[in-house]
Amino acid sequence: GLQYFFAALFGAITPFCSCSSIPLFIGFVKGGIPLGVTFAYLITSPLVNEVAVAMFIGTFGLRITSIYVISGILLGMVGGFILGKMKLEPYLSDWVKQIQQNSTSDSGTWEKEHTPFFRRLPTIMQEAWGIVRGVLLYILIGIGIGAFMHGYVPEGFFEQYMSKDNWFAVPLSVVLAVPMYANAAGIVPVIEVFVAKGIPIGTALAFMMAVVGLSLPEATLLKKVMTWRLIGIFFGLITSFIIALGYLYNIIL
Secondary structure, eight states, rough: OOOHHHHHHHHHHHOOTTTTHHHHHHHHTTTOOOOOHHHHHHHHHHOOOOOHHHHHHHHHHHHHHHHHHHHHHHHHHHHHHHHHHOGGGGGHHHHHHHHHHHHHHHHHHHHHHHHOOOHHHHHHHHHHHHHHHHHHHHHHHHHHHHHHHHHHOOTTTHHHHTTOTTTTTTHHHHHHHHOOOOOHHHHHHHHHHHHHOOOHHHHHHHHHHHHHHHHHHHHHHTTTTTHHHHHHHHHHHHHHHHHHHHHHHHOOO
């Protein structure tokens, strides 16, 4: 079980957003790391990073920051464990399966020849460019969707539906946040404004987790490496966990 902890911890100390974590996700799958462990990294990486933690401490204090960081790591561990037990490898895209096959055939040759790193570097660069070329269109589409959402959502839209008077504010805030896209450091000032306007801290944190951990741009990019069914399972499970955490935050904070 420690593999899920280390994957989530590695995600927490790498300063990547959800979209920039996907090349590492591809590398993990290519390297033969179990899919559930790679999901543990993919879940935690955008939720927790050093910059966001520093901003959180200055904005909300050590107690709330500690609760958020611990729950973010636990979310990655539990989510990765459950997704790993579901045996979802058949739902990876054909492109990723081809990368896995090529990696398996190449690794045996490298082990026999003991090729030094610098002699392998041109091959590594070629494969890296192949990954970039394969996902570039999806990155551009994702950026376009995120820019559209940021530019056309009316001011005050979220505050209207996330007030403490609405019992459905937590699930609604999570659903509304999924089309958005931002990294953890960029969304912390927005959450500070939400809380200052009277939105419960748990609802605001659930909104933040959904914005940075799940987004339409991320789903667009994931389509290159997963089938829609796997994306739906991944998003559905993590959305449910974030909603549950939102209600829990509102109780304990």
